[in-house]
Amino acid sequence: MSEINLFNRWTVKKKTFWLAIGLGIPTLCVLTFLVITFIGFPMAGSSVNYDEGAYDMAYSSPAEEPMMGAAVEGEFFGADASFGDKAETPIAAQMPSSGTTASTNGAVVVERLIIREGNITIAVNSTVDTREKINDIVAELAGKGAYVVNASESGRGENRQPYINMVIRVPVAQFSSVMDQIAEMGVRVDERYENAQDVTDEYVDLEGRIEAMEISIERLQELMRDADFTEDLLNAEEQLSRREAELEAYKGRLNYLAQSAALSLININLTPYELSEPIDTSWKPAETFRRAVEDLLMSMQDFADFMIYFGIGFLPWLVFFGLIIWGVVALVRRRRRKKASKSAAESE
Known part of the structure; x- marks a missing residue:
């Protein structure tokens, strides 16, 4: 038997079922790791220290x-x-x-x-x-x-x-x-x-x-x-x-x-x-210009820091999940094309 009946409602090929299981378990593990790493999920054994003075x-x-x-x-x-x-x-x-x-x-x-x-x-x-x-x-x-x-x-x-x-x-x-x-x-x-x-x-x-x-x-x-x-x-x-x-x-x-x-x-x-x-009512355009330049340099530095952090910390994961999603979509489309061609052949 080359097909598996799920919950008496869906029929899935064994090859597709085991491929989904093989991709789903690593994906779930990676998502759990990301949640713990980037969201700061409290790990077991963590402690809080209190310091009370006399x-x-x-x-x-x-x-x-x-x-x-x-x-x-x-x-x-x-x-x-x-x-x-x-x-x-x-x-x-x-x-x-x-x-x-x-x-x-x-x-x-x-x-x-x-x-x-x-x-x-x-x-x-x-x-x-x-x-x-x-x-x-x-x-x-x-x-x-x-x-x-x-x-x-x-x-x-x-x-x-x-x-x-x-x-x-x-x-x-x-x-x-x-x-x-x-x-x-x-x-x-x-x-x-x-x-x-x-x-x-x-x-x-x-x-x-x-x-x-x-x-x-x-x-x-x-x-x-x-x-x-x-x-x-x-x-x-x-x-x-x-x-x-x-x-x-x-x-x-x-x-x-x-x-x-x-x-x-x-x-x-x-x-x-x-x-x-x-109240200081004097106008100081030179000081305003200096603050504007400082803000511009600071914003450029923040943008560069963000791009570096994004490229190293997030981009590899996006590529990884993108490949998984692309593979699943390609598999589904391939399965649909085969099913459509099979239906057309049977109707002829």
């Missing part, structure tokens, strides 16, 4: 902490050479040297060491005047260690106010009040973010590491004094140098944590309020 009070991420030792001295001692002495009192109040205090009932209570940071973006009528007001606030708190870490401006032009960014450090006790004062300076508060990070465990751990490292260094110094051979002396000296470097790194990190807890960091962005900006 005590988050907004939607942004806190600024990264400086690396151990290197950035500490630049930030805390570069702005004011006498600041290290001024900060001793608030540091001691925030965290005792031992890291713990004993309560009246004999239980040991650890005082928490909290680093507070803030980020605020406000729209103001005059960014320059607002910057001066913030400088006045920092100057009032300078006796308690407050200072401006850095300040920058951009976008200044004719009849245009600049965008200003400032980073300041203020005593942790005045952190909330300073944030409120800055917010009140703005016509609109676009973003306000506050974060608190508990670093007590790291601080206590660093204290223990420093104490153990100092004891180890003393033992190495004793071994060097009692060394009878040059080789032993050189080995001890090498270990001593390495451990002294680690000790300095621990002390730098400890100092950074203590200073960061005593002085909170606030990142401030000042943007001009739209309604306070003057």
Whole structure:
């Protein structure tokens, strides 16, 4: 029997049926691959990572902490050479040297060491005047260690106010009040973010590491004094140098944590309020021509990128499916011609 009856409705030749099956299965596999590749169908095993900060009070991420030792001295001692002495009192109040205090009932209570940071973006009528007001606030708190870490401006032009960014450090006790004062300076508060990070465990751990490292260094110094051979002396000296470097790194990190807890960091962005900006009525044909040329070059680049992507990513598949469709159509037409010629022969 050279024909197959499908669903008791259609009669198809076996050769045509198996050819359709042979072409249909690879086509289905290719279509599935294309759907997964170009549409982004989620594959099994994919995962989503969530990062939640401690005590988050907004939607942004806190600024990264400086690396151990290197950035500490630049930030805390570069702005004011006498600041290290001024900060001793608030540091001691925030965290005792031992890291713990004993309560009246004999239980040991650890005082928490909290680093507070803030980020605020406000729209103001005059960014320059607002910057001066913030400088006045920092100057009032300078006796308690407050200072401006850095300040920058951009976008200044004719009849245009600049965008200003400032980073300041203020005593942790005045952190909330300073944030409120800055917010009140703005016509609109676009973003306000506050974060608190508990670093007590790291601080206590660093204290223990420093104490153990100092004891180890003393033992190495004793071994060097009692060394009878040059080789032993050189080995001890090498270990001593390495451990002294680690000790300095621990002390730098400890100092950074203590200073960061005593002085909170606030990142401030000042943007001009739209309604306070003057209307620019000047005509600048040269600038318009430059923007038009840039848009033309950008559109030509996008078109070239599209043609390259289309030629490499899609054209081979179009050719592949085109050949399949052409083969199926040719087969159907051939079958119809044979059927028509057979019917004509039978009618004669």
